[in-house]
Amino acid sequence: MRKEPLRVGFLGASAVARKAWLAIHRAGHCVTYIGCRDDAKGRELAARLQKEIDEEDSTRVEGAGAGTPQRFVAPSVGSYMDVVRAGNVDVVYISLPTAKRPAWVRVCAEYGKHVVSEKPAAGSAAELVECLEHLAANRLLFMDGTALSHSQRLQDVRRAVSQLGGPLHINAHMSFAASPTFMSSDIRLQPLLEPHGALGDLGWYCIRWILHLVDFALPTGVTGRVTECDALEVEKPGPAAITGFDGDMEFTIPAASSGSGTATTVTASFQCSFHECHDQTVEVFCRDGVVTVHGAINPTAEDRPRFTTRRCTTAAVPLTATRKESDAANAAEVHQVYGHVEDEACDVVYSTAPAETDGAHQMEQLWRDVGDSVMRLGKGEPLIADADRAKKWSTFAYVTQVVMDRALEAAGQHATATATP
Template identity: 30%
Template sequence: MPLKSDTCRWGILSTAGIAKKNWRAISRSTQGIVSAVASRDAASAQRFIDECQANCPFESAPVALGSYQALLESKDIDAVYIPLPTGLRKEWIIAAAKHGKHILAEKPAALTAADVQEILDVCKTHGVQFMDGVMFMHSRRLEQLRQTLDSPTGIGSIKRIATQFSFYSDQEFRTTNIRSNSKYEPHGALGDLGWYTIRMILWINQWRMPTQISARCISTLQGQGSPKSVPMEFSAELQFDNGVSASFYCSFATEHQQWCHISGEKGSIWIDDFVLPCFGSNVGYDLNRPEFVTDVCDFHMHRRSQRFSVAEYDSGHAPSQEITMFDTFHGLLKGSTPDESWGRMTLQTQQVLDRVFQAAGCSL
């Protein structure tokens, strides 16, 4: 279902904080505008619009709607951005697809891989594009990184991938944030942060799926009103049939870290900000090929590092990764049929998430 005009009219389904970042991204994309924002309370939607419009205005202010259904029924909306909690997401993604709306949804897309498959089937039936909101997939850095990984002068055959994404949560977060409530976010840190580490591992290893998995839920938290506890710290080990092994750690208990280390037979690559690029106008990574030199009694390890970078803002200005995400999405809508590869990436990520969750003895 391609766009009928050069402008993609977006509806935002909920007033979640991350939607403010994507409001700006849509406004600075080449073809997008926000036409409506929906909340369960129209006044809440209007407050969200007023705040965002004051910071990053559209020529015409979006309409505030008091129900999600009203937004989906609007004929003035081509695509919807859905940052609702994971526990609610499947219902509204499917509803959006049935109303013929293209969909960009936050992650995880649903509670299980079976749910994601159902979502993708409905999207295919109704001819709408689906994509999850993993912004780093749209960074120009990945194109450069793939070239380095494939280069004969790079790190050689990959043997090991290790990655971590974490932040330290305060007591208020641990008691009142929806990510501490199993009704809305039953995967806790695994869903919120581990999704990115799993996605990065799969991308690096060319979308191979792990053949062996072990996992551990290291600690948990249980917010006010939460039926069950959810993972606060989680780690996993993955083994692949091409000889690559991988590990990840995600956590609400250790302060900001978002690194990825790729080890090969000839060297390694270090990325210290693979999810949210650090402030600046360049993003990159380090190729490390240390050299151990000995001469009789002299023993020295030489660093031998090379920095690779691309011109890309961390956020808010083109070509930052979130703006490129919307430009990519808009480009997909020019095709005669949806690009199903984006949905397959979501499904594979969810399949691994399901497996490590179960391997750690966790359940929904």
């Protein structure tokens, strides 16, 4: 099995492409082609990234123990189809609007390209299944761009939750106070391109965190409610964008997975909004304590990569410490209602160094995982997906999409039909 640096082509030169490019470079891969509607925009992105990468590599070389950085090579710039057809592209990174992604995923499958797609993965689960089938038939990888799924912190949080007896209730809250510029121009306010609005953005992260904590079990019940809607231009008719959404889920965890010897019911709730304070918090209430994740989407200098645990233990106390009369007729009978509760708190902070908080660190690990998920069986053989890893990443995307679909349906909403490429 041969491992090698990957050659990545971009469909789209959006703001998120910059973060992805830095992560790809740090992971040891190379952007070889940019596809966009405006060649000048593609060249501008390449020039900007060359400057940033050269500066970063110079700093890395000067640092103690730094290795030789990969040399920046200016990519070609062309159309979307140029990228998909290119012989020097192994993986296509798709940051196009959600309504346009599935059609291009199918084109990538036709031309033998692996796919990393921004989230949400598709307009609906049915649409995503069609894409996954096309890719799987050609032994190609699909991975959505949910960077938090690739962090060491996620694994540590899962371990902490298990040590506290497993989840009983999970609450995820993701929000920010959108600026007037955001509300007047951001693509997430255009339902024909991004039909899920805040649910497909912040809500997707909420759902993904919850699913990681229940090992991607499908919920037995889902409810949803649109709490806020906004129209990008009030004077123009058309659907309003979802800018706030609340949802609830219930899971039945089998005895073999729960560790308790019996099936366990886990409940979860999430709230997401473009009109609330800045917050990225996940709280996990367990049998023996609570785990709280701060900066849960993408840690930055303001949201340090950290989580806290609080273990609650009940110590025995004298029976007279807490008394309760069972009834008026038998005042002598007493019961201990509460014991003495002891808290043991722990705050796990990973790093506050710039390299850990610049927004690209989790995505760097995502691209390392892309490299670990594809292989050549021999010299001259095609680059194919590792079957087990491809199944893992596609399952993550599919289950998240299913839950989001069910929440939308429960709220009486339906995604807009897919646009053509």
